[in-house]
Amino acid sequence: MSRLATARYRLSPLAPGDRRDLFAHLSDPATVEHMDIAPMADLEAADAMIAWAAALPDNGGAWWAIRDGAGDFVGTAGLIVTERRRGSRGEVSYNVVRPRWRQGVMGEVLPALLAHGHAALGLRRLDALVTPGNLASAALLSRFGFQLEGTMRDHGFWKGRFWDQHLYARLADDPAS
Numbered sequence: 001m002s003r004l005a006t007a008r009y010r011l012s013p014l015a016p017g018d019r020r021d022l023f024a025h026l027s028d029p030a031t032v033e034h035m036d037i038a039p040m041a042d043l044e045a046a047d048a049m050i051a052w053a054a055a056l057p058d059n060g061g062a063w064w065a066i067r068d069g070a071g072d073f074v075g076t077a078g079l080i081v082t083e084r085r086r087g088s089r090g091e092v093s094y095n096v097v098r099p100r101w102r103q104g105v106m107g108e109v110l111p112a113l114l115a116h117g118h119a120a121l122g123l124r125r126l127d128a129l130v131t132p133g134n135l136a137s138a139a140l141l142s143r144f145g146f147q148l149e150g151t152m153r154d155h156g157f158w159k160g161r162f163w164d165q166h167l168y169a170r171l172a173d174d175p176a177s
């Protein structure tokens with residue numbers, strides 16, 4: 001699976017060695033507030049996510065751990081190829097450890113994900129699903145040329161209830177911002 005790099009960050013497919021960092025990150029209720037998971041309760045939940053990521057089809061998509069130049073874990077990012085035969089689509093997702101919010105991590109990593117999806121993999125369309133109220137994610141996507149296409153009502157079910165999802169998308173020839 002692909003490795004990606006930006007000026008300050010390296011992205012490597014999530015691996016068993018990431019379990020403690022992943023657990024510390026996604027057991028934080030504030031971090032997962034707008035995500036489609038409950039706060040992780042134990043290390044086994046991190047192991048399950050790592051196993052899920054490792055089982056993704058080997059088609060250019062991946063779920064990466066993001067580390068800085070010192071090797072510190074700063075979050076994760078995913079690009080899942082969702083359709084190749086009757087379309088050309090992928091879905092991006094991302095999360096940054098709370099102490100690093102608003103320090104430009106995803107502003108640097110998201111363009112690398114977009115380049116990987118549009119240029120390296122040749123995907124025409126990249127989707128992102130955002131829980132209403134996730135202002136940070138909505139602003140991030142808008143900054144990088146995603147358009148809000150609508151609201152999918154009761155699209156997901158997690159944390160014991162249905163959730164609407166805003167559908168954002170960016171086409172390969174949309175303006176970058």
Ligand SMILES: CC(C)(COP(=O)(O)OP(=O)(O)OC[C@H]1O[C@@H](n2cnc3c(N)ncnc32)[C@H](O)[C@@H]1OP(=O)(O)O)[C@@H](O)C(=O)NCCC(=O)NCCS
Pocket residue numbers: 030031032034035093094095096097100101102103104105106107108129130131134135136137139140141143
């Ligand atoms: C959404 C998230 C990934 C943003 O990552 P980040 O590294 O903090 O973002 P950056 O510092 O690179 O900011 C890049 C741009 O995103 C937008 N943005 C980021 N955080 C924002 C906030 N709290 N409020 C408004 N805009 C915000 C801004 O446009 C910002 O550019 P600017 O700083 O020049 O104004 C981060 O807040 C996060 O991990 N949240 C919890 C997990 C999550 O909700 N993931 C997304 C699921 S859809």
